[in-house]
Amino acid sequence: MNQLKLTCLFLCLILFNTTKNFGQQNTTVYFNGDIITMEGKNPIYADAVVAKSGKIIYVGKKSVAMKKAGAKHKMVNLQGKTLLPAFLDAHSHFINVGFTASVANLLPPPDGPGADYNSIINALNLYKNSSDGKTMFKKFSWIIGNGYDDSQLKEGDHPKAADLDKVSTSEPVIIIHQSGHLGVINSYAMKMLNINKDTKDPEGGKYRRNPDGTPNGVLEEAACFGILFPILGKGDAEVNNMFVDKALVEYAKNGYLTAQEGRATIQQMSQLADASKKNKFFIDVVSYPDIALGVAETMKSPYYNAMHQYKNRYRIGGVKLTLDGSPQGKTAWLSHPYHIPPQGENEDYTGHGVMTDQQANDYVALAFKNKWQLLCHTNGDAAIDQYIRAIDLAQKSYNYPDHRTVLIHGQTLRKDQIPDLVRQQLIPSLFPMHTFYWGDWHLNSVLGDPRASYISPMRDVLDAGLIPTSHHDAPVTFPNSMRVLDATVNRITRSGKILGPDQRVSVYEGLKTLTEWAAYQYFEEKSKGTLTPGKLADFVILDKNPLKINSLEINKIKIVESIKEGKTVWKR
Numbered sequence: 424m425n426q427l428k429l430t431c432l433f434l435c436l437i438l439f440n441t442t443k444n445f446g447q448q449n450t451t452v453y454f455n456g457d458i459i460t461m462e463g464k465n466p467i468y469a470d471a472v473v474a475k476s477g478k479i480i481y482v483g484k485k486s487v488a489m490k491k492a493g494a495k496h497k498m499v500n501l502q503g504k505t506l507l508p509a510f511l512d513a514h515s516h517f518i519n520v521g522f523t524a525s526v527a528n529l530l531p532p533p534d535g536p537g538a539d540y541n542s543i544i545n546a547l548n549l550y551k552n553s554s555d556g557k558t559m560f561k562k563f564s565w566i567i568g569n570g571y572d573d574s575q576l577k578e579g580d581h582p583k584a585a586d587l588d589k590v591s592t593s594e595p596v597i598i599i600h601q602s603g604h605l606g607v608i609n610s611y612a613m614k615m616l617n618i619n620k621d622t623k624d625p626e627g628g629k630y631r632r633n634p635d636g637t638p639n640g641v642l643e644e645a646a647c648f649g650i651l652f653p654i655l656g657k658g659d660a661e662v663n664n665m666f667v668d669k670a671l672v673e674y675a676k677n678g679y680l681t682a683q684e685g686r687a688t689i690q691q692m693s694q695l696a697d698a699s700k701k702n703k704f705f706i707d708v709v710s711y712p713d714i715a716l717g718v719a720e721t722m723k724s725p726y727y728n729a730m731h732q733y734k735n736r737y738r739i740g741g742v743k744l745t746l747d748g749s750p751q752g753k754t755a756w757l758s759h760p761y762h763i764p765p766q767g768e769n770e771d772y773t774g775h776g777v778m779t780d781q782q783a784n785d786y787v788a789l790a791f792k793n794k795w796q797l798l799c800h801t802n803g804d805a806a807i808d809q810y811i812r813a814i815d816l817a818q819k820s821y822n823y824p825d826h827r828t829v830l831i832h833g834q835t836l837r838k839d840q841i842p843d844l845v846r847q848q849l850i851p852s853l854f855p856m857h858t859f860y861w862g863d864w865h866l867n868s869v870l871g872d873p874r875a876s877y878i879s880p881m882r883d884v885l886d887a888g889l890i891p892t893s894h895h896d897a898p899v900t901f902p903n904s905m906r907v908l909d910a911t912v913n914r915i916t917r918s919g920k921i922l923g924p925d926q927r928v929s930v931y932e933g934l935k936t937l938t939e940w941a942a943y944q945y946f947e948e949k950s951k952g953t954l955t956p957g958k959l960a961d962f963v964i965l966d967k968n969p970l971k972i973n974s975l976e977i978n979k980i981k982i983v984e985s986i987k988e989g990k991t992v993w994k995r
Contacts (some may be wrong), residue, residue, distance in 0.1 A: 444902050450476075450495070451497045452497070452499065454485050454499070457506070460482060460954040466970055470483070473488050476989070477990075478988070480955065482956060505964065505969075507678075507965065509963045512680045512906050514895075516685050519669050521668070521671075521673075523569040527598075529838060530570035534570070535570055537570060540576065551590070556660070563595075566591060566597075569598070569599050569731075570601045571600060579598075584608060588611070592611055594611060595609065595611055596608065603899055605752045607640045607642065608642065613640060619638065620636045620637045621994055627775075628643050628646035629648065643752075652688065656688075659980070661685060667698045667703055673897070674706055677982055680707065680963070681709065682708050682742075683708075685896075686711065686743045688712075689887070691710070699735040707738075711796075713742075713744075715745070724739055727739035732945060739916075740796055740945065745799070745809065747806035750857075750865065750869055750870070756809075757804060758804050758808070758943055759773065760773050761869060761870070762871035763869075771805075774803055783813045799851050800831045804835040814828060832969065834876060838877070841880075841889075845888060850891070852893070853894075854879050854896060855911045856907055858878065858916060859906070859910045859916060860917070862915075862917065865878060866922070877926065879926070892944050894907065895907050905978050905979075908933045908934065908977050911933040912930050912974050913975060915975070933969075938951075938952045960989040964982070964983040964984040967981075981995060
């Protein structure tokens with residue numbers, strides 16, 4: 424046998440042995456901790472979990488796990504920590520999470536410095552001279568801040584253009600309300616955009632005004648979006664990549680290994696597709712383009728398919744519709760007036776929808792006709808009524824089976840509307856985090872009692888037989904999974920009140936909204952949401968077991984590690 428043949432034989436033997444042992448070398452056993460499978464109505468614990476080639480191959484006794492793992496494997500000693508299936512983000516805005524991580528943080532304490540007007544102005548002045556501030560101004564030509572909340576400011580009102588003039592009188596400044604539905608611009612920006620006393624309010628929006636009719640800088644809904652969206656449209660590949668990179672870390676460090684872009688613009692859809700082509704995603708990302716922007720061509724994308732399959736960890740899940748605004752910003756559409764109307768409004772003010780019944784009917788019909796999963800933003804109960812009517816008409820015409828249509832937020836969902844959700848088999852993705860962040864504001868200003876105590880009625884939708892999920896709506900709040908769980912279970916306001924004690928759920932049920940039930944919402948219950956052989960090895964490790972501690976301590980639990988298909992993607 425000549426030298427060339429010997430060399431080839433030697434290389435073949437190496438390749439054979441490498442291939443033979445690859446599966447075993449890629450096998451991991453997790454043990455010595457609280458391993459909660461999330462299967463069934465009551466908690467089930469396992470001694471060990473075995474992951475191989477990105478999937479779970481065994482859950483159960485450690486002695487059997489060792490046999491299943493084979494001769495060569497990695498052992499991970501949890502050292503008493505808790506392992507769960509990774510969390511799925513039931514609703515948020517992925518790209519904007521990266522965006523807000525790049526602009527000035529104006530959130531109120533404990534998440535940011537925004538306690539009063541002066542702290543907002545100081546934060547913006549510090550930011551504009553920072554590395555991120557200079558980069559963002561270079562790209563967008565605006566000084567941008569995010570997260571101010573009038574309900575938490577000492578002044579109890581929105582800053583005005585005159586306040587932002589203390590940041591700059593020669594450059595445009597915009598700050599975005601924590602709800603994402605309002606904003607404020609400075610005097611220079613108003614002059615640059617030719618917004619003055621004679622400027623009419625846009626359809627579905629409003630320029631708030633001084634007593635003499637001149638705009639004061641505060642923007643509602645379409646008035647805000649009409650300025651903000653063109654700004655964001657200036658982003659180039661460099662800054663878009665920065666947004667994606669920052670967003671991925673924010674989700675992974677909170678245990679979310681499936682993230683949502685819950686109202687994507689056409690440009691954002693292009694950003695996400697580009698990131699997928701570059702293999703940037705180390706978690707799964709699902710997008711829902713805004714149906715009102717025209718999605719006929721978008722839904723022909725190879726990233727959309729009826730089998731809910733990913734390409735390089737990205738897919739289009741369906742479409743998003745928005746029917747009203749924000750309750751904390753007092754733009755949600757209610758059936759009865761706000762407890763205290765916003766400045767300049769009458770006592771009978773109920774907020775407003777963003778489109779006519781016919782428009783809503785047409786958009787829902789379009790989704791049902793094409794069998795696109797539909798997510799719809801409906802905070803106010805009047806908007807929910809509009810949504811229910813539109814679904815009835817669409818289903819009558821198109822008979823869309825297993826549609827898993829989602830009601831997003833449902834803050835003021837009425838008890839008498841729940842039977843309609845059951846009849847239509849809707850998935851209520853509720854927002855109990857409001858109980859902490861704005862619970863006192865809802866009680867004292869937005870809704871009053873008893874409406875405030877019934878926001879996000881998780882207990883009632885569960886008892887009605889619905890499959891709910893619980894979300895954070897980042898960047899409205901941080902994508903903090905333990906704060907989501909805490910609010911879903913405890914419903915404690917900032918001042919320590921229990922808001923709607925009868926709507927609390929058990930810790931296990933709260934975990935279900937982040938795991939098994941969230942997987943169902945995504946049509947991914949066969950691959951995610953529980954620790955079951957055959958499903959993806961998507962895990963999150965916590966420093967404490969939320970089922971075994973005082974529930975009031977849940978928000979102090981730390982995410983230790985996030986594992987996507989057997990590989991660590993984030994570690995504390």
